Amino acid sequence: MNLPPRLLKMGDIMPAARTIADIGSDHGLFSVWSIENNMANKIIAVDISEPSLKKTKDIAKQRGLHEKIECRVGDGLAPLGDNEVNGIVIAGLGEITITEIIEADIEKARNADWILLQPTRGAGKIRRFLANNGFSIKDEALAKDGDRYYQTILASKGLTVVSGDPFYYEFGIMLLNNEDPLLERYIGNKIETILKEIDTLELGTSEDAIKRKEELKELIRRYEGLLEWI
Numbered sequence: 001m002n003l004p005p006r007l008l009k010m011g012d013i014m015p016a017a018r019t020i021a022d023i024g025s026d027h028g029l030f031s032v033w034s035i036e037n038n039m040a041n042k043i044i045a046v047d048i049s050e051p052s053l054k055k056t057k058d059i060a061k062q063r064g065l066h067e068k069i070e071c072r073v074g075d076g077l078a079p080l081g082d083n084e085v086n087g088i089v090i091a092g093l094g095e096i097t098i099t100e101i102i103e104a105d106i107e108k109a110r111n112a113d114w115i116l117l118q119p120t121r122g123a124g125k126i127r128r129f130l131a132n133n134g135f136s137i138k139d140e141a142l143a144k145d146g147d148r149y150y151q152t153i154l155a156s157k158g159l160t161v162v163s164g165d166p167f168y169y170e171f172g173i174m175l176l177n178n179e180d181p182l183l184e185r186y187i188g189n190k191i192e193t194i195l196k197e198i199d200t201l202e203l204g205t206s207e208d209a210i211k212r213k214e215e216l217k218e219l220i221r222r223y224e225g226l227l228e229w230i
Helices: 005-013 029-036 050-062 095-104 106-111 123-132 166-170 173-177 183-201 207-227
Strands: 017-023 040-047 069-073 087-091 114-118 135-145 148-157
Touching: 005 029, 005 087, 005 114, 005 135, 005 148, 017 029, 029 040, 029 050, 029 069, 040 050, 050 069, 087 095, 095 106, 095 123, 114 135, 123 135, 123 148, 123 166, 135 173, 135 183, 173 183, 183 207
Parallel strands: 017 040, 017 087, 040 069, 087 114
Antiparallel strands: 114 148, 135 148
């Protein structure tokens, strides 16, 4: 099965597990890929939308995997039993939704061997949430899908040093440690985005606008400092 680049990257850093929950499975592509590539013996595909979950049911049946991919309608981790799964995958959702899903059933997340997260945005807030809620980041990777970059975070129960520096969370230090091949382009993209925001503030003379411009300029200096290490 062919997967889009962002889902392939998830597969690259996902550990194999006996039973994996695919939360917000929607089209079911990652569930099917996980079974067909021997990454799991069983998938529990969960989606709050029954019509969306039907896509997973249909593709599982088409590929003869309906006995290995169980579909459950429900919100977040609620349809899962305690200690029922070894791994949890949550992707294709924003940072607020992802953190709310984990927080609502945090012991289920902590009891899993690992959780694999790929937010559509707000990876920094995800990292801060993990650090403040008893999770340790084990691996990270970048993917480029179309014009967008996606950060994938693998975490498990454990201690993380909580930093007061927001930059610590916005930029995954493991991306640097792993010498991620997309890292230089990703940082360049971040700098371009920040420069565009500065341009929109150039005519602003309020105290808030001036303060924000200085914060953004400092952020650029820090990203440029990272580029010197690559």
